[in-house]
Amino acid sequence: MSETSGEQARKPMIEVRGLYKSFGDQEILRGVDLVVEEGTTCVLMGVSGSGKTVLIKHLVGLLHPDRGTVRVDGEDLSQLNEAGLDGLRRKMGILFQANALFDSLNVFDNVAFPLRERTRMSEPEIREAVNKALAVVGLTHAALRFPGELSGGMQKRVGFARAAILQPKILLYDDPTAGLDPLTTASVNEVIFTGKHQLGATSLVITPDVASAFRAGDKLALMHEGRIVEFGPPEEFRRSEHPAVKAFLNNWLRRQSQRPHKS
Numbered sequence: 733m734s735e736t737s738g739e740q741a742r743k744p745m746i747e748v749r750g751l752y753k754s755f756g757d758q759e760i761l762r763g764v765d766l767v768v769e770e771g772t773t774c775v776l777m778g779v780s781g782s783g784k785t786v787l788i789k790h791l792v793g794l795l796h797p798d799r800g801t802v803r804v805d806g807e808d809l810s811q812l813n814e815a816g817l818d819g820l821r822r823k824m825g826i827l828f829q830a831n832a833l834f835d836s837l838n839v840f841d842n843v844a845f846p847l848r849e850r851t852r853m854s855e856p857e858i859r860e861a862v863n864k865a866l867a868v869v870g871l872t873h874a875a876l877r878f879p880g881e882l883s884g885g886m887q888k889r890v891g892f893a894r895a896a897i898l899q900p901k902i903l904l905y906d907d908p909t910a911g912l913d914p915l916t917t918a919s920v921n922e923v924i925f926t927g928k929h930q931l932g933a934t935s936l937v938i939t940p941d942v943a944s945a946f947r948a949g950d951k952l953a954l955m956h957e958g959r960i961v962e963f964g965p966p967e968e969f970r971r972s973e974h975p976a977v978k979a980f981l982n983n984w985l986r987r988q989s990q991r992p993h994k995s
């Protein structure tokens with residue numbers, strides 16, 4: 733995909749304004765503002781429990797704001813009925829921490845599932861689309877295997893292929909590399925962060941992998957005390973003077989420098 737020329741304004745694909753959400757007396761989101769522009773990748777970071785998953789659940793209508801608005805592809809979620817919400821969800825590929833593959837279906841049928849459910853494509857067309865998707869994630873050889881026979885990283889890649897098979901305009905990832913070893917993490921990140929180039933999709937990625945965030949994010953965001961306290965391109969984010977960003981990055985650097993000493 734070619735880069736846009738100059739400062740051409742892009743359409744906001746995800747637009748969160750003044751979002752508040754509490755559970756009981758616990759105020760989790762306290763005025764979140766976040767805009768992800770069409771065709772860009774935004775990486776959302778923040779310490780565990782800061783509310784990243786709560787935020788992403790609002791984008792698919794799994795949670796409803798106490799206050800504030802959530803717009804996706806120009807549509808205000810609070811104005812949509814179930815059918816409208818379902819229509820919007822069809823534009824989204826979602827990959828949560830658990831990838832929820834169908835254990836009784838082989839890899840091919842898992843990836844084909846959304847096509848069979850939601851399109852009128854013929855079997856030969858489906859075969860072609862699925863084979864292409866499996867090639868993208870490097871799993872052509874595993875098409876006939878079942879999820880239980882795959883490694884964690886392979887399962888994640890199948891999950892990605894299934895999430896992306898309908899060529900959604902929007903891809904949401906909630907910590908897709910959780911629990912994977914560093915090598916597998918690298919291969920999954922490769923797939924996720926190159927996904928946008930293959931699809932031209934808008935991506936919002938929650939990941940603790942700061943190195944990948946810096947490498948592949950167009951914009952980086954930090955969630956802290958219920959708000960997005962920093963948002964910008966990687967160089968800007970790196971130079972942030974916000975104490976929470978500095979602490980977050982220092983903590984990450986410290987962990988990095990400790991790594992080689994462990995055996």
Ligand SMILES: Nc1ncnc2c1ncn2[C@@H]1O[C@H](COP(=O)(O)OP(=O)(O)OP(=O)(O)O)[C@@H](O)[C@H]1O
Pocket residue numbers: 755760778779780781782783784785786787907
């Ligand atoms: N349905 C719920 N009911 C009550 N509390 C909830 C609910 N969902 C989330 N929370 C609380 O909201 C806070 C933020 O949770 P969230 O899952 O968004 O964190 P997170 O930033 O995604 O963390 P992690 O990086 O560990 O995934 C936590 O204190 C959690 O206990």
Ligand SMILES: [Mg+2]
Pocket residue numbers: 784785786906907
């Ligand atoms: Mg989470």
